[in-house]
Amino acid sequence: MRFEDQRLKLVETLKTGGISDPLVLEAFRRVPREDYVLQEYREYAYRNQPLPILEAQTISQPLMIAIMLSHLKLEPTDIVLEIGTGSGYQTALLAGIVQEVCSVELIDTLSLRAQKTLKRAGFKNIWFRIGDGWQGWKQAYPPYKEFNKIVVSAAAEEIPEELCAQLAEGGIMAIPVGKNTSQSLFIIQRENGELKYREDTPCAFVPLVKDKK
Ligand code: SAH
Numbered sequence: 001m002r003f004e005d006q007r008l009k010l011v012e013t014l015k016t017g018g019i020s021d022p023l024v025l026e027a028f029r030r031v032p033r034e035d036y037v038l039q040e041y042r043e044y045a046y047r048n049q050p051l052p053i054l055e056a057q058t059i060s061q062p063l064m065i066a067i068m069l070s071h072l073k074l075e076p077t078d079i080v081l082e083i084g085t086g087s088g089y090q091t092a093l094l095a096g097i098v099q100e101v102c103s104v105e106l107i108d109t110l111s112l113r114a115q116k117t118l119k120r121a122g123f124k125n126i127w128f129r130i131g132d133g134w135q136g137w138k139q140a141y142p143p144y145k146e147f148n149k150i151v152v153s154a155a156a157e158e159i160p161e162e163l164c165a166q167l168a169e170g171g172i173m174a175i176p177v178g179k180n181t182s183q184s185l186f187i188i189q190r191e192n193g194e195l196k197y198r199e200d201t202p203c204a205f206v207p208l209v210k211d212k213k
Helices: 003-016 022-030 039-044 062-071 089-095 108-120 161-165
Strands: 079-083 100-105 126-130 147-152 167-179 182-191 194-203
Touching (some): 003 022, 022 089, 062 089, 062 182, 079 089, 089 100, 089 108, 100 108
Parallel strands (some): 079 147
Antiparallel strands (some): 167 182, 182 194
């Protein structure tokens, strides 16, 4: 089957999995996942499963990405912080929906590779930082201090305080929390200055590494 047809089939799988946000489904319809996986995994690009990328990391499972992005209730005017650029696939999905994406990745080889792929795809609304995601966006430019939406693609042992501090009023964060074998997706919202935490579905992500620098 052609990649294009496989992509449409994946969108049907996401719908069956409970995804209904039209912006999220449209993003999955547009972004070629085969461009973000390693050459040797291209033929498996549309399986609804995580796949290995470089540096012993993984490109997340499509349904899990779709669940996280649906929780964010994305809007075209949103400024989004993404922690864990990885392959850049989720970054591309986000950048097609919202105004700007700031994406942080700890491992430089992964960030640089994703930057290349995303530039080749023509995106002009993505900013990159190579560094520790526990600190959120600590970059002079663009000088954002807070974000409408935050999505973390690796599991944190505890909820990073600095990320909560960078969540704007009315903002939503989706973050996997827990250790290797026992993780849940948490949805955090800031309403009237206060943070509300909700535990959602069980999940399995690579760990959000504590940078020792
Ligand atoms: N959404 C990405 C997920 C990649 S896996 C994709 O689908 O490709 C998670 C990523 O988080 C990995 O690339 C890993 O290197 C990165 N990561 C782990 N700990 C981190 C940290 N403390 N700061 C920033 N990125 C981190």
